[in-house]
Amino acid sequence: MSVVSLKDLEIIASQKTPHDMWDFIDGAAFDEVTKRRNLSKFEEITINPSFLVDVGDRDLSTTVLGEKIGFPVMVAPAGGQRQHHPEGERATARGAGMADTLYALPTGSGYSIEEVAEVATGPLWFQLYHSYDDITENLVKRAKEAGYKAICLTVDTPTSGAKEKDLRNDMHRTEHLYNGSLRHNPEWLSRKGAQGARDFADWDVSGYMGLTWDRLDWLKSLTDLPLVIKGVRTVADAVKCAEYGADAIVVSNHGGRQIDRTLSSIETLAPISAAVGDRLEIYLDSGVRRGADAFIALALGARGVFVGRPLFWGLAYDGADGVKLMLDILRSEFDRALSYCGFKNVSEITRSAVNVPLSWDL
Numbered sequence: 001m002s003v004v005s006l007k008d009l010e011i012i013a014s015q016k017t018p019h020d021m022w023d024f025i026d027g028a029a030f031d032e033v034t035k036r037r038n039l040s041k042f043e044e045i046t047i048n049p050s051f052l053v054d055v056g057d058r059d060l061s062t063t064v065l066g067e068k069i070g071f072p073v074m075v076a077p078a079g080g081q082r083q084h085h086p087e088g089e090r091a092t093a094r095g096a097g098m099a100d101t102l103y104a105l106p107t108g109s110g111y112s113i114e115e116v117a118e119v120a121t122g123p124l125w126f127q128l129y130h131s132y133d134d135i136t137e138n139l140v141k142r143a144k145e146a147g148y149k150a151i152c153l154t155v156d157t158p159t160s161g162a163k164e165k166d167l168r169n170d171m172h173r174t175e176h177l178y179n180g181s182l183r184h185n186p187e188w189l190s191r192k193g194a195q196g197a198r199d200f201a202d203w204d205v206s207g208y209m210g211l212t213w214d215r216l217d218w219l220k221s222l223t224d225l226p227l228v229i230k231g232v233r234t235v236a237d238a239v240k241c242a243e244y245g246a247d248a249i250v251v252s253n254h255g256g257r258q259i260d261r262t263l264s265s266i267e268t269l270a271p272i273s274a275a276v277g278d279r280l281e282i283y284l285d286s287g288v289r290r291g292a293d294a295f296i297a298l299a300l301g302a303r304g305v306f307v308g309r310p311l312f313w314g315l316a317y318d319g320a321d322g323v324k325l326m327l328d329i330l331r332s333e334f335d336r337a338l339s340y341c342g343f344k345n346v347s348e349i350t351r352s353a354v355n356v357p358l359s360w361d362l
């Protein structure tokens with residue numbers, strides 16, 4: 001089967017991946033309503049083409065927090081890559097670099113901060129799950145030292161996600177494939193939550209030692225890297241992010257993996273952009289599967305988007321080359337949307353390029 005779309009990659013990956021690992025990647029919380037909503041709400045938005053405009057010379061590049069990327073689709077942080085593929089995060093970082101975009105390394109990576117930086121050719125962010133102050137301080141400082149460009153604090157996991165497929169499959173992580181950045185400090189590994197394994201379902205609903213708003217100053221004092229807050233679902237939290245000095249936010253519901261029955265990310269994007277778009281950079285993830293989805297997100301106020309599950313599909317298909325292929329497909333689809341709407345570069349994209357159903361009324 002030749003690969004034309006991300007859907008093709010998904011089908012091939014599902015055939016190659018062991019059943020429990022597939023459920024871990026593909027699954028979401030409880031009834032997976034939000035996961036489905038993430039996809040279906042994108043399909044409710046339509047695009048307005050505009051012809052007889054010279055779009056012969058297009059430039060898809062943009063900047064995120066000052067870093068140039070070739071097109072506005074980036075690779076989201078996701079634990080489990082080394083359990084899924086032997087090259088894990090190193091392959092993903094290489095694939096993202098080859099496609100000329102950014103990769104966010106998760107706290108729960110099988111390879112360390114430094115091992116990934118060694119092979120990366122594109123910009124990197126470090127995604128942080130905060131558990132203990134001393135571990136956070138260590139990770140954040142190493143990320144800076146290794147050349148990462150931002151700290152991306154994920155805030156939407158006060159407890160682990162209720163992914164029922166994982167509970168049924170009794171899915172467990174293979175420890176050494178998740179603790180690449182902590183393995184030189186074995187005493188840390190026994191501490192609950194230290195490995196950033198919050199995407200694993202757990203019967204235990206006791207909370208993690210997350211940060212609170214009043215402690216963001218402490219986190220910011222550890223480094224001069226910009227702070228991105230990932231997992232923002234409401235205008236109220238977005239406004240707080242601006243007030244507490246975040247440099248950027250990712251409007252994300254974690255691909256529906258943490259709490260079910262929330263709005264989709266694309267539904268919440270426009271109101272969040274209207275409230276804080278002049279104060280910080282806004283990105284979106286959850287449900288991006290086509291270049292047109294990225295285009296819609298940019299029209300509604302995002303500076304860029306991330307893909308999560310598709311990185312695993314690319315990895316399963318062909319390691320780093322598969323991740324690059326997945327991103328190349330999105331790039332060419334995004335380019336088509338841009339050209340059909342009469343734009344030559346991303347800064348020309350306007351809100352009027354898309355129609356949002358009146359019934360959303362948010």
Ligand SMILES: Cc1cc2nc3c(=O)[nH]c(=O)nc-3n(C[C@H](O)[C@H](O)[C@H](O)COP(=O)(O)O)c2cc1C
Binds near residue numbers: 038078154254306308
């Ligand atoms: C298998 C898997 C593991 C994930 N692990 C993390 C993680 O460790 N940290 C994090 O911030 N987000 C994690 N995510 C969420 C992604 O960063 C992203 O928000 C989500 O996948 C976007 O939705 P999409 O899969 O529909 O593209 C994970 C997602 C998946 C699929």
